[in-house]
Amino acid sequence: MNVLGIETSCDDTSAAVFDGRQLKANIISTQLVHRNFGGVVPELASRSHIQLILPVIRQALIQSNCEKSDIQGIAVTRGPGLAGSLLVGISIAKGLAQSLQIPFVGINHLEGHIWANRLADPDLAPPFLVLIASGGHTQLVLTEKWGSYQILGRTVDDAAGEAFDKVGKMLELGYPGGPLIEKLAGEGDTKYIRFPRARLKNAGEYDFSFSGLKTAVLTHIQAIGREARDTHLPDIAACFQDAVISVLVDKTIKAAKDNRVSRICLAGGVAVNKALQQAMLRAAMKKQLQVSWPSPALCTDNAGMIAQAGHFYLEQNKTSDYNLSPMPSLNL
């Protein structure tokens, strides 16, 4: 079955074709308009989705050598995300499904990030633990079987990617902060300063918190002044990144051991970070755990992961009806 995936939850307009075995196309158009604003502007995002979605779908069909009539089902992100942006994808999915007389299914964006690991490794089978670390979410999810997820922990304030973006803004690096901080951190000294690793009193043992770290970076750069800040930019980036990674790695490894799963998967935009990948790999090897992560294009938002998840549900005749509406705060 050829499934057309559509993803418009935030600032990437994406369409993909997945045939059950192979990702035949995965077109991603990242909206550059937000860079001038230091973050995603919801109204501009939905307007850009409207302009981009049809050309992006057309490109996915061309690249996968498919006519519209070769598509047998549609999978679309229904949440979480920006309401107006989700609405664009959902409306297009309904229109296409209606005109082609084929089924469609709404997919949870976070579940999509988990499925990206299956695209990377077709033999991947539960149980496994997933660390989802993106701009909007940071969660530890125990996947007992496909379609059945237990959230072991989540952030109580900022998401890991959000912390990267906010610190990137503080250091005047630009948006999104994650890739820029990673690059700068490569030239920095992780021993320059020790930023705090949050110890949470009133939260679960696998919960995360990054807002205190963000404040610690701000306090530090205010204390040393602009000149010293500029001299030590790579060191500050390295120490901030180190603090985020050490918390993500420690909690993920502990959750895997406590829940007796031997496989860890990484997902979401922050999973692109090579320092995180390597730190997780080193820690996992010490405990005889396996770790894997998708390629960068499958870690960040993309419709391939939505098409793969949709294929799973459509094959079981699990479909959505035309009442489907955006769910901006949808949980797993």
Ligand code: KG4
């Ligand atoms: O999964 P994603 O594309 O979108 C959401 O669902 O949020 O993740 C985007 C987030 C941004 O916060 C971005 O700064 C972060 O992923 N990110 C990174 C890296 N590349 C992207 N964070 C750290 N290191 C990176 N190399």
Ligand code: ZN
């Ligand atoms: Zn995402």
